[in-house]
Amino acid sequence: MGLFSWLKKSKEEKKEEQPAPKTEYVSGFTTTTTEHTGYISNDSNSVSVSFSASESTIQTSSRKTSVRILIDNGHGADTMGKRSPDGRLLEYKYAREVARAVVTQLKAHGYNASLLVVEDNDVTIRERVRRVNAACKKVGATNVLLVSVHCNAAGSDGKWHDARGWQACVSLNASVRSMKLAECLADAALKYGLKLRKPTPTQKWWQQNIGICRDTNCPAVLTENLFMDNKDDVAYLLTKEGKQAVVNVHVRGIMDYIG
Numbered sequence: 264m265g266l267f268s269w270l271k272k273s274k275e276e277k278k279e280e281q282p283a284p285k286t287e288y289v290s291g292f293t294t295t296t297t298e299h300t301g302y303i304s305n306d307s308n309s310v311s312v313s314f315s316a317s318e319s320t321i322q323t324s325s326r327k328t329s330v331r332i333l334i335d336n337g338h339g340a341d342t343m344g345k346r347s348p349d350g351r352l353l354e355y356k357y358a359r360e361v362a363r364a365v366v367t368q369l370k371a372h373g374y375n376a377s378l379l380v381v382e383d384n385d386v387t388i389r390e391r392v393r394r395v396n397a398a399c400k401k402v403g404a405t406n407v408l409l410v411s412v413h414c415n416a417a418g419s420d421g422k423w424h425d426a427r428g429w430q431a432c433v434s435l436n437a438s439v440r441s442m443k444l445a446e447c448l449a450d451a452a453l454k455y456g457l458k459l460r461k462p463t464p465t466q467k468w469w470q471q472n473i474g475i476c477r478d479t480n481c482p483a484v485l486t487e488n489l490f491m492d493n494k495d496d497v498a499y500l501l502t503k504e505g506k507q508a509v510v511n512v513h514v515r516g517i518m519d520y521i522g
């Protein structure tokens with residue numbers, strides 16, 4: 264399938280979900296890699312469909328086992344520079360540790376969770392999107408959810424910065440379900456004592472042009488688990504309790520979303 268028809272199909276499938284009223288994009292500290300901005304340089308694929316259904320249409324009764332939870336661990340070992348200035352935290356490694364623990368704990372609670380990427384090396388966003396959308400095609404997009412695990416960075420200069428905190432991000436064309444998932448994760452972050460970064464006082468998640476969320480057909484959220492270039496955040500992330508808090512946020516947030 265050509266890129267255009269593939270993109271068009273993706274957009275059509277997105278329409279089945281219920282995009283929310285337009286939300287103002289407020290820029291903040293975001294990483295500057297293609298990971299978070301996608302591999303298609305066209306960000307005009309926001310879908311404008313009138314808002315008509317409510318969250319209550321989401322069936323929660325038997326969803327515990329029917330929803331396929333995919334945990335993406337983002338960058339691979341080949342991605343350069345994604346590390347704390349002191350080299351103690353490597354994003355690809357940390358995200359893999361968290362993703363594995365999240366999958367293990369969700370499974371222990373009886374949920375259908377798996378890793379999207381079992382490889383250690385970089386798997387392109389295109390391939391990861393393909394894997395997610397293959398699952399969507401198989402069991403239905405509303406029976407799949409994706410969470411991509413990352414650590415944030417305020418700069419790309421290899422120096423320490425002041426920005427800190429946890430944030431959930433959805434794509435510019437996010438469905439109401441994606442936003443709901445982001446909200447559940449953000450609420451869990453607050454519950455586990457993490458400093459939540461919000462674009463406005465009332466909105467708990469950010470909207471950005473994120474390829475892995477934009478081009479996948481299911482509810483999808485990217486989590487930025489504190490800043491790998493903030494000294495205090497890194498110190499906390501590397502503790503046993505910090506790591507466990509980050510894992511708990513994902514497990515709790517996903518469980519609350521599914522119901």
Ligand SMILES: [Zn+2]
Binds near residue numbers: 298
């Ligand atoms: Zn990242």
